[in-house]
Amino acid sequence: MIKRKHLLIAFLISCCVITSIFVNHQAVQAADTVIENKARIDTEYPMSGASNFMMVTGNQFIHNTSPFSGRIMANSIVLKSKDIGTPGLNGSSLAADDTDYDDYFTSLENPAVIINDFNKSNGKILDKTTGMKNQLSNLSKMWQRNDLTGGGLSKNAEFATDTPLKDVIAEYSKDADKGQPDYIAPEEFTNLWANKSVPGTNGNLVNLPQYVDNGINKYEISEDPASNEYSLQQNIQDISHFYASLTGDADFWSSTDDIMNLKQSYTDAWPNTTVREKSNPIYITDPWDAVSDIVINIVAKKDDPTVNQTVRDKTKPYAVKVDGKKPVVAVSIDRAKVLDYNPNAQHMNIDFHFSDSFYTEKAGKKVLDADKIPYIVLNYSGFGDKRFDFKSGDGFYIGDLDHHVFTANPTGTGNYVKSIATEVGGNSPEDWNNRDVLKFGAHLVNNFTDTYDSDNYPESYNQEIQDNAGITGQTAAVSYTNRSPGTMLFGTMLIPHGSYYAGSASGGLYIGGVVAANNITLDNAIISPDHDKSVYGRDHDFPDMNEGGGGGKQPAIDAVDLVDQKANHQQIANNETAKFDYADGALTPAPNLGITGTLQLTNMPAQYGLYYRFNGQGDWHRYSDGVQTKNTVALNETLLADLNNQSKLNVGAVKSEAQQISYPLTKTSSIEFATTADANAATIGADEIETTATFKFTLEVVASLEVTVPARISFGTETLGQSVGEAKRTVAINEIQTAQKTIADTGTPEAPKVVVYNPLLSGFNLKLAYLDANDTKQNPFYITNNFKYNVNDAVPLPLAPDQADGEWIDGVLKRDSTPQSLITKISDISLESSSLQLHLPYSDTYKVSSEVYEAPMGWQLDL
Known part of the structure; x- marks a missing residue:
């Protein structure tokens, strides 16, 4: 006989680790909705409706005093400076003879700045009038370089708004404010709207080419969208979904057979554990324990290291372009895998390994040729509300299995990484004006597929919540607040469910655009004067990813x-x-x-x-x-x-x-x-x-699954051994419909109750242990074949404590895992119940005691 302690005992039959989930809580389209255009991804629109813009935000663009040159699309623009004359948008503070002025606008036909809701552009950071006055001042100073934009106002450099002129005048040019220092005369608005706004767009942005060509007909997602509604915010999310679908369940995808998926394994030296299987990318623990090195192999088939030289010599050379278009590579970076290999990881050191075909001999030096590299999509997944905070330890480098270790001053010596900037021919690791450095950034997109603002998770489409979400370095889905010397971030940041924040501590060494569904905040973050040249796909050599080419739409x-x-x-x-x-x-x-x-x-x-x-x-x-x-x-x-x-x-x-x-x-x-x-x-x-x-x-x-059980059962004392018959106790056992907010009623020791709350109707088997108050032979619970039980109407059976298979009353309450319809009413479900009877016959041989015959009840639950 096996003695046991009578405690609440639970055996979990099949326990599994539940992985983290990151859910898109986006507003739901009506059942009959037909979205005519999903994200168009082709030569003209590699970022669909966000193409050719350096900063695109589905909500607010918040900017401080650092000079800024680049095309902007935003629902509203907020300028944080209180000084009207300070530097602002589009280099308004630069001198007329400054030859470094941005000439990106001279060849563009689309508007340079789009502001959907001009009335909102004063923001909440400043008071309404001061903010609008600052906004007007900066807008009126834009594009005044006649030597670059031609005589008068250039038609290639305009702003667009969905806000009618009359509404702005009514709001900001009230007669009652005349004579006040902050009064804004109506003619200031009239001049701006008449001379610098895109013709035909006042109150209607659907005529913009990037809207028309991508089926966009409004700016923001509605909580209750109309059947034909397709917003820019939805388009941003569709762009992300499209690029995410390139990898799907895979880790690596290439649009051309000329680029192979080179999978490798690696034995970590810190600690000494072997990567379980070959992969691309490869996740490696850095000597700095908080950093994970991620090596991405981009290898031309011509350079395949797994075959001999004879085979390589017969392989056709890597085609830099096909019909004038570059190939595309997509790579999946999974947060769960990063943590699997390095549970202490807080930063990612992303190392690109390009094979020889991507290099060129220049001035006797072998350099990575920015004109040869393909477009690269990095799909980040598994972040949810954990955010992605670029700090010291995060960066993009050139490396491989033998040169992957993060260092604050990457030189490439030993097993350390190399700087992308110097590898492509820049003068230093922080050369952000070099043509090839900027071009590298223009061929990379960082797709944060499921990363949310920490203060807007799950995602809300309440406007007030959106306005205040992700506008700090501690809350934005993607933030850039600190860096190591020589560290630069590369590529457009695509954030379909959150915001981007860059603070002054970043030093501005960031090469690429930003497309965010919510807010973009540049808090004194310095932007390269030539930053526009790192806009994703700006060379118009991105391939048509839609079926049939020519901008056709893929099912x-x-x-x-x-x-x-x-x-x-x-x-x-x-x-x-x-x-x-x-x-x-x-x-x-x-x-x-x-x-x-x-x-x-x-x-x-x-x-x-x-x-x-x-x-x-x-x-x-x-x-x-x-x-x-x-x-x-x-x-x-x-x-x-x-x-x-x-x-x-x-x-x-x-x-x-x-x-x-x-x-x-x-x-x-x-x-x-x-x-x-x-x-x-x-x-x-x-x-x-x-x-x-x-x-x-x-x-x-x-x-x-909640199970509440009684702890003890009592048979009393008075009649034991004094008459014939038996004492019987009934234990009522029931499933219930309502969750137990507190411990359920377990009855009394004389009338115990068991309650089971099982909302998923999971299969289970509840068992009761035999009672063994003590092992004295005169103990009525111990005498073989004396103490009996039955479930419901079954014939009473003895509990035989000296037999191993008789130590548990099986099936006290039991449910099989039977199929259930998800929409079956709870009232239609037969909840399980049973009645357990325990029988204690009278006998003169029992040990008579003045104490109550009471025993602890031990329970076992099998799932």
């Missing part, structure tokens, strides 16, 4: 819109996770989730097939009975119920409080969709399907 599954009965909306992009959390009991318990969904597609033909499969396994199954004809597809209850029933149950760490056991439970399942040219087959094999578009998302449903 795509853009998103799935999900909503539950409590109107909790989530719009999920490709490879993202939808998380519905019911663990706090505040929402309707599962399975009454009522989750429904709508697939959003674009550029679909008149007829197409839609197929799906679960968890990346097995054949593809046709959705519905035949062809699809619309750009939205409703996901029915059967499919979502089947998806939920494919779930893998993850069980978190047990939490015990008094007599309550609580288990965090997560049901996780994934589904893939694919569109095809036809829909003839009911099923298609995984190795046979020919897809035109694919999409995958994960559904997580979180809840808790």
Whole structure:
């Protein structure tokens, strides 16, 4: 016989680590919405509607006093300086004979500055009138270099606004303010609107070329969008989704066979652990423990180190351009993998390894040729509200497996990295005016796919919240507040769900543009006078990534819109996770989730097939009975119920409080969709399907299993051994519908109760241990075959404590893991209940005691 302590005992059968989830809480499109244009990615529009602009913000552009030259698109502009004459936008403080003035505007046809909401541009940082006066002063001084822009006002350098002139005059030129120092005369506005605004755009930005060509018809995402609405903010998110889809589940993708995916493994010296498998990129722990080195191999097939020289000699040379267009490489950088290899990582040292084909001999020196490198997309994932804060230790370098170690003064000697600036021919690691240094930045985009402002997570489309979110170095989704000497950041920052902040501590050594869905703040951050030359794709040699070329639109599954009965909306992009959390009991318990969904597609033909499969396994199954004809597809209850029933149950760490056991439970399942040219087959094999578009998302449903149990049972004392018959105690055991806010009623020792709250209807088996108050033979609980039990109406059976298989009463309450529909009403669910009877017969042989015959109750829960 095995003796046990009678405690609350829980055996977790299948525990798994639950990975971090970063969810896109974007406002949901109406079910009949048709987005006519997703992000157009081609030679003219490599950043879709944000192309050819150095700074594009879906909300506010906040700027301080540092001189700034570059094209801006913003919902509003806020100038923080209180001094009207201080330096501001577009180099207004530079002298007329300054030959370094930005000439980027001379060859551009689109407006230089777009301000959607001019009335808002005074911001909250200054009082309304002072802010607007400063704004007007800076706008009126823009583009006054006649030697560069031609006589008078150049038509190539204009601003656009959605705000009518009459509204601004009414707001800022009130008669009551005449004679006051801050009074602004109406003619100041009239001159600005008449001479510098884009013709035909007053109150209507939809005529702008970048709007027209990309199907954009408004600036901001609406909480309740119209059926044909497509905003610039949505377009920014679509750009990000497009680039993220290039890698999908992969770590590396190339648009050309001339660039290979060179995977390598590495044995860390700090500590001595081997990378588990070959990969590209390779995650390495730096000697500085807080830094992770990430080596990205960009290797021409002509330089393949895995084959011999004879094979390489027969391989065609790397094609720098095809039909005048460069190739594109996309790389996935996963925060979870960074932490997997280095749990202490706080910074990333990104090292690009270019093979020999990307180098050129110049003046007897081998240099990385900026004209040869492809366009590079870095897809960062797994950050959520953790933000991405560039500081000392973060940087971009040239390196490889033998030269990857971060250093504050990169020279490339030993196993240290090399400076990108010097490697491409710059005079120093901080040469930010060199043509080739700027060109390197113009060929790189950093796509922060799921990074949010810490004070706007999950994402809110409340305007007041947006205005105040991500405007500091501690809250912005991506911030740049400190750096090491010789460290420069390269590439356009693409932030689809948050803001960008750069502070004066950065020293401004940043080469590339910024496209942010929320705010951009340049807080005295210095910008290179030639910064416009690092705008992504500015050389117009980016390939057409749309199907068919020429700006054609590729069929795509853009998103799935999900909503539950409590109107909790989530719009999920490709490879993202939808998380519905019911663990706090505040929402309707599962399975009454009522989750429904709508697939959003674009550029679909008149007829197409839609197929799906679960968890990346097995054949593809046709959705519905035949062809699809619309750009939205409703996901029915059967499919979502089947998806939920494919779930893998993850069980978190047990939490015990008094007599309550609580288990965090997560049901996780994934589904893939694919569109095809036809829909003839009911099923298609995984190795046979020919897809035109694919999409995958994960559904997580979180809840808790709470079990409250009595600690003791009592049979009293008075009649033991004095008469015939038996004493019987009943334990009522029930599942309940409502979450237990406090410890549930466990009854009394004479009438115990067990209560189970099981919102996910997870399978479980609750058991009770035999009672063994002590091992004296006169103890009524101990005598073999004396003490009996039965569950519900079963025949009473003896508890035999001397037999190993008789030490637990099995199935006191039990639920099988049976399929449940996600929209089945809770009232339709049969909640489990049982009645356990414990029988103690009277006998003269019992040890008579004045104490109550009471025993502790030990419970076991199998999941």
